[in-house]
Amino acid sequence: MALSAQQIPRWFSSVQLSSFITATQLGKHFQRPGKTLSHGFAAQPQMSSDNCFLRWGFKTYRTSSLWNSSQSTDSSRQEITSSQSALLPSINEQTQKTQKTRNFDSELSLEALDDLPPLSPLQPVSEEEAIQIIADPPLPPDTFTLRDYVDHSETLQKLVLLGVDLSKIEKHPDAANLLLRLDFEKDIKQILMFLKDLGLEDNQLGTYLTKNYAIFSEDLENLKTRVAYLQSKNFSKAHITQMVRNAPFLLSFSVERLDNRLGFFQKELELSVKKTRDLIVRLPRLLTGSLEPVKENMKVYRLELGFKHNEIQHMITQVPKMLTANKRKLTETFDYVHNVMSVPHHLIVRFPQVFNTRLFKIKERHLFLTYLGRAQYDPTKLNYISLDKLVSLPDEIFCEEIAKASVQDFEKFLKTL
Amino acid sequence: MVGFLSCISMLPCPTLSTCSDRIDLVSFTFVYSGVNAGKAPAPEQRVRFLLGPTEGSEEKALTLTATSVPALANHPLVCGPAVTSLKIGVGHRLDAQASGVLVLGVGHGCSLLTDMYNAHLTKDYTVRGLLGKATDDFCEDGRLVEKSTYGVPRRNCFYLGVYEPLENVLRMLSSDHVTREKLDRILAVIQGSHQKALVMYSNLDLQTQEAYDMAVRGLIRPMNKSPMLITGIRCLHFAPPEFLLEVRCMHETQKQLRKLVHEIGLELKTTAVCSQVRRTRDGFFTLDDALLRTRWDLHSIQDAIQAAAPRVAAELEKSLRPGPGAPAAPQP
Numbered sequence: 001m002a003l004s005a006q007q008i009p010r011w012f013s014s015v016q017l018s019s020f021i022t023a024t025q026l027g028k029h030f031q032r033p034g035k036t037l038s039h040g041f042a043a044q045p046q047m048s049s050d051n052c053f054l055r056w057g058f059k060t061y062r063t064s065s066l067w068n069s070s071q072s073t074d075s076s077r078q079e080i081t082s083s084q085s086a087l088l089p090s091i092n093e094q095t096q097k098t099q100k101t102r103n104f105d106s107e108l109s110l111e112a113l114d115d116l117p118p119l120s121p122l123q124p125v126s127e128e129e130a131i132q133i134i135a136d137p138p139l140p141p142d143t144f145t146l147r148d149y150v151d152h153s154e155t156l157q158k159l160v161l162l163g164v165d166l167s168k169i170e171k172h173p174d175a176a177n178l179l180l181r182l183d184f185e186k187d188i189k190q191i192l193m194f195l196k197d198l199g200l201e202d203n204q205l206g207t208y209l210t211k212n213y214a215i216f217s218e219d220l221e222n223l224k225t226r227v228a229y230l231q232s233k234n235f236s237k238a239h240i241t242q243m244v245r246n247a248p249f250l251l252s253f254s255v256e257r258l259d260n261r262l263g264f265f266q267k268e269l270e271l272s273v274k275k276t277r278d279l280i281v282r283l284p285r286l287l288t289g290s291l292e293p294v295k296e297n298m299k300v301y302r303l304e305l306g307f308k309h310n311e312i313q314h315m316i317t318q319v320p321k322m323l324t325a326n327k328r329k330l331t332e333t334f335d336y337v338h339n340v341m342s343v344p345h346h347l348i349v350r351f352p353q354v355f356n357t358r359l360f361k362i363k364e365r366h367l368f369l370t371y372l373g374r375a376q377y378d379p380t381k382l383n384y385i386s387l388d389k390l391v392s393l394p395d396e397i398f399c400e401e402i403a404k405a406s407v408q409d410f411e412k413f414l415k416t417l
Numbered sequence: 418m419v420g421f422l423s424c425i426s427m428l429p430c431p432t433l434s435t436c437s438d439r440i441d442l443v444s445f446t447f448v449y450s451g452v453n454a455g456k457a458p459a460p461e462q463r464v465r466f467l468l469g470p471t472e473g474s475e476e477k478a479l480t481l482t483a484t485s486v487p488a489l490a491n492h493p494l495v496c497g498p499a500v501t502s503l504k505i506g507v508g509h510r511l512d513a514q515a516s517g518v519l520v521l522g523v524g525h526g527c528s529l530l531t532d533m534y535n536a537h538l539t540k541d542y543t544v545r546g547l548l549g550k551a552t553d554d555f556c557e558d559g560r561l562v563e564k565s566t567y568g569v570p571r572r573n574c575f576y577l578g579v580y581e582p583l584e585n586v587l588r589m590l591s592s593d594h595v596t597r598e599k600l601d602r603i604l605a606v607i608q609g610s611h612q613k614a615l616v617m618y619s620n621l622d623l624q625t626q627e628a629y630d631m632a633v634r635g636l637i638r639p640m641n642k643s644p645m646l647i648t649g650i651r652c653l654h655f656a657p658p659e660f661l662l663e664v665r666c667m668h669e670t671q672k673q674l675r676k677l678v679h680e681i682g683l684e685l686k687t688t689a690v691c692s693q694v695r696r697t698r699d700g701f702f703t704l705d706d707a708l709l710r711t712r713w714d715l716h717s718i719q720d721a722i723q724a725a726a727p728r729v730a731a732e733l734e735k736s737l738r739p740g741p742g743a744p745a746a747p748q749p
Contacts, residue, residue: 131480131481132468146495147491147495148490150489150490150492150495151489151490156489160489160492160494163494164494165494166495167493167494167495167496167497167498168497360710395711411711414709414710415704415707415709416695417516417695
């Protein structure tokens with residue numbers, strides 16, 4: 001149906017409205033080019049969404065109009081419609097009030113429309129109509145940032161208030177589309193309640209969801225099954241909360257995958273069940289990360305660095321991070337500690353913290369102690385300095401107690417390196 | 418952040434190829450976090466005109482009311498951090514195996530770096546050498562090319578091994594042990610030859626009175642491109658096999674300094690490698706201005722910039738001012 005541009009006033013309407021304007025109304029009201037859609041919705045001059053077109057010259061509105069169903073953000077607009085309709089209930093009332101009888105004869109309107117003179121933007125308009133012109137710019141149909149949608153979407157607003165970092169999520173386009181399509185009341189609330197039952201605090205929900213936004217696409221039943229599985233493996237509730245907090249992707253792993261991973265660690269490390277459990281609780285990203293670096297590191301410890309299996313077990317229970325450390329850094333640190341500082345294997349096993357510190361720190365402190373003549377790492381001799389005191393203490397305490405010098409001397413020495 | 422950063426003292430890092438990689442690694446993430454952790458702006462509001470029924474009227478007449486609605490479009494959680502990149506430039510390069518003072522420019526200070534370069538100021542280095550070895554890249558951990566003796570006092574008889582290279586035999590025959598006097602003599606020769614080159618490259622006519630005065634005071638230096646020039650070199654410490662030199666030079670690279678150590682070894686009729694190159698002064702930035710790794714945070718850097726700013730301005734103004742008379746007159 002070709003309707004001429006001028007007379008059909010654009011009302012803000014929801015999708016369901018589809019009544020027609022009377023000829024009298026057409027006579028009175030003129031289509032003004034300035035009258036745009038509120039928030040990008042083509043208020044059809046009451047056409048249902050399938051009789052698509054309105055042949056105006058206003059191509060901009062066409063792109064954002066509802067009846068172009070090939071748009072990607074169609075459903076986003078529907079979602080926004082529902083939120084908007086909540087915000088502005090009075091508009092609907094207004095349009096309903098001005099809708100004339102439903103039993104309108106379409107043909108009559110068409111004929112009447114064809115005869116009317118073209119509309120001009122300078123024509124005066126009534127006060128009522130003037131009020132109802134909403135001149136907000138239309139929402140972009142697709143964009144690369146969620147900033148354009150955040151003020152129009154209740155879901156996004158509530159997520160921002162929770163503390164979710166949308167700037168990180170919008171880097172993954174699928175995630176952003178997912179979030180736009182979700183409804184806060186129906187989908188998100190349930191998962192948030194579930195996470196709160198699990199023990200996550202309100203202020204931790206934001207960071208959690210920023211990392212694992214995909215949890216919204218998980219089924220609630222699956223999540224409950226996975227938690228039940230972990231509980232069946234004798235992880236306490238507090239432990240599970242801690243694990244979920246430190247490894248956000250844990251709940252996105254199926255029961256089978258979790259089982260495989262736990263089995264892998266049990267077999268590979270050959271620790272007792274309780275010790276494996278403690279290890280996993282301390283470093284839950286072992287379960288969510290890749291297993292290849294762990295296998296590599298085990299080989300490095302055994303073959304390249306020459307530790308025995310029970311020594312490796314002891315070190316790992318003390319410092320679980322060693323399993324996922326960078327291979328090159330491990331070898332460099334070990335090379336320096338063993339060859340330059342002449343620390344034997346059994347001492348390194350007692351203090352595995354050296355593998356967790358930056359190499360330059362070890363170098364600086366060792367060189368300072370050598371300069372002072374205090375670099376003695378043999379426990380059988382006098383003035384013994386243990387490796388963990390060497391690496392773990394902060395600078396001030398290290399200088400005062402171990403090196404027996406002032407921090408300024410240490411800094412002066414560092415400048416001579 | 419705008420301004421000229423003063424310098425950083427760092428340990429040699431042999432794993433990275435250039436010092437610019439090192440800077441990227443450091444990459445001033447702490448600076449971003451410091452800058453972005455500034456006070457958060459007050460939550461924005463925007464005005465929306467909402468249709469609503471007029472109050473107190475029976476009819477369903479509509480009117481627009483202006484309401485201030487909180488807007489989240491510019492919230493930091495929606496836009497991301499305000500500062501994501503910072504322009505950082507490096508003054509004179511420092512090798513991966515070298516350490517010491519490295520001058521960096523931040524933001525608008527990068528343009529000052531060019532001015533610093535054009536001022537052609539000298540730099541101070543301490544160079545540690547080791548007698549008795551020669552390697553292919555003149556560093557201690559390079560591929561060994563030859564070994565030699567250096568300081569054991571010779572007796573009249575010596576043991577001639579079958580596989581002893583001929584050069585070594587000749588060296589053993591001809592060299593006395595390497596002494597401090599020999600080293601000093603060689604360093605004086607080097608300094609003399611470089612002095613001549615200094616005058617030549619500075620394009621000064623030494624017949625004029627001003628140029629002569631400046632030459633007497635030792636203030637001549639070239640103000641355009643030139644090969645490495647050593648304005649001063651002396652031995653601080655000599656304990657064979659180690660020796661410590663202080664070198665004052667310009668237009669150098671650390672590799673050329675290591676080659677210098679190698680050549681000194683050859684002049685001494687033995688071999689030497691360089692074990693440490695450390696820059697102690699770059700222009701007017703000394704080790705005292707340098708920021709240690711523990712001080713790499715926003716406030717220390719800001720303080721350092723502010724402290725250095727007057728000196729930078731004064732020095733650059735002095736060097737850019739044209740000198741009296743001489744055509745390409747360098748300023749001290």
